[in-house]
Amino acid sequence: MTDANSSAPLFAYAAQAERVSYGNFHEPLRRPRGPQRWRLAAAGAIFATAFAVVAGNLMLNAAPRTVSPAIAASLPEGGGREFTPRASIVDRNGELLAYSLPFASLYANPQEVRDATAVVDQLQQLLPSLDRQRVMAALANQNREFAYLARHVTPSQHAAVLDLGIPGLYFRKEYRRIYPQGSLTAHAVGVVQEDHRDGLSGIEAFLDPELVSAPEIPQDLSIDLRVQHVVREEVQRAIDKFDAIGGLGVMMDVTTGEILASVSLPDFDPNRLDTLTDESRINKVVGGRYELGSMFKLITAAAALDTGTASEVTQFDATHSLRVYGHRIADFRGENRWLTLREVLVHSSNIGAARMAEQVGTDTLVGYFDKFGLLGKAAVELNESAGPLLPKRWHDINAMTASFGHGISVTPVQFAAAAGALVNGGYLRRPTLFQMPPGSMTESARVISDQTSARMRRLMRAVVVEGSGKAANSRFYQVGGKTGTALKAEAGGYSDEKRLSSFVGAFPMDKPRYVVLVTVDEPKGRKDTLGFATGGWVAAPAVGQIVDRTGPMLGIPKSKPGADKAKGLQTVAVRVER
């Protein structure tokens, strides 16, 4: 009993001790109060944060690790555009014109390179163009961790340097712009800076943001590489034959406004910017402003016909030279008789054109120049596109000389577009270097009536059939056009010997589709041309060859005999009106 009584407090203590030590797990927990409650909340928050971190890491690990091109492009110096390709530029048939290629660039961490002299000696055997002094200076700078040694090495050089196993040398992949067609499309496509950064000229400069932001979308140009090749070859041939200093050629689709060929000579190799000279830098087609001479008579004649001032048989007095405000206007080879409007074009009479301008009126003629887009900048997609050089004020004498292409300088692409409007039914199309979707065309505006356009086609055909442009005739296609020979302006007047010889032609004249303009700069006369170096001798044969060679490429069937008669293009007997 005593034992039993004495053990009772012991159990009571044990039970109490158990409650104190371990707590009673079978009883419901009491709601924590005061500081205990805050401690629990803090512990919960810590655990929740830890789990969130784990979950976040999990998601980050599972997600792909890439840097978007936009971010890469916006990286500062040393981490930008050279690491992402630019969009390729292709011609209308998908031929590559400009492309970004990956190259390996060799760089060093100067702090890791032990014997700089030995390293440079070894590298120079593999990379002959290595600038020894520059590389030695770069490796000597121990404060830097990065120094370029050679940019864009070849794959074999890359492999050979890797084989050397020199510590402290590294490679990184960089893009470089290459132009597989070489100088063929140098001016139209343009170039980028050597480190693959900003576009400097041509489409490369105009489309710079698009080429960088959407590298996977190739940009289709309207250029046809085959046509471009032919135009360049024929212009170069004319330059060589007449010992000229340069030339240009442009071919445009008059139904859509697309430029199929744009050649400016001399040109340069865009893969080697060291070949660039002051003369070859200029894109003469859009950036050169020239007095194109008698080709302007076409615009004057169109204005006269469209306003009803004259018809094809209206006659103008060209019996003697014209004196206006102290200036003398004469013909190159005067007919010294009254000439019809048609004969004014066929014989390229300056006097006749000036008389025509006089009858049309200065304001009206200048209005037509404006309608044909010759008084503003051609809206072609090149930053180097230039505006015309015009008289400060349009006096009568200015309009009279401009009527035969003197005293007004325009870009060749402007005039090609205007010539297109003369033959395509009277619509001036904006020239473009981008391929248009099938069935579409650039913005256009009617500048002359359809009837005037038909008359102009007839007159242009007459110039080639019986006038100064006979050499432009093709074996297979009916060509129409107009010659132009202008003396070059020099300080204090015009040169007596330096001239610009041009021809603008359209084909096939029964349904004109293309306009070709060729200009040769400072051609010299030859024995076989009787000492002449005018547009009819120099540029017209080049246009004829271009038409002959490009027509089949473009799928133009041979003009049928008599097609000109069917379309009213035949040369008609002139009825004299006095």
Next chain:
Amino acid sequence: MISRGYFCWLVAVVAMVLASAQIGLKAEALDDELRAVRAAQEAERDRIRVLRASYAHLTAPDQLWPLVARHLELAPVRGDQIVKMADLPKRQPKLRPGSEPRISPDVDLSPRVRAWPHEPRIPPSNPPWLKADNDLRLQPVSLTRQNKVIRND
């Protein structure tokens, strides 16, 4: 003593930690694999880029034309070689030698032929490569294309 509920929570937490660690490792392995595939893809793309540029350079007109002039006897197409389909003359179909129609001697077609009020003609709906003989039987004829005879029968 640890209650059953707390034990379950503990096991669940450990299991979750292990599972998340395993997922993390798997993701890392997949990430490595993906990077390797992407690197291989990029290398392949670079090779294709180089090949495309080389092809464009080698087939550039400035490269090709002198070679064609030197090594081939080909000339550019002339304007008179471009014709429209409408300008092509209609081809006269010809029978191949030995492919004359075999008519069974038992079949007498003469009454039917005599019954025709006019000279039998080729029905306009016939395709051009079929020719009707006097008995109005359509005969397959050979077509010659690129020096290769295509037989219809």
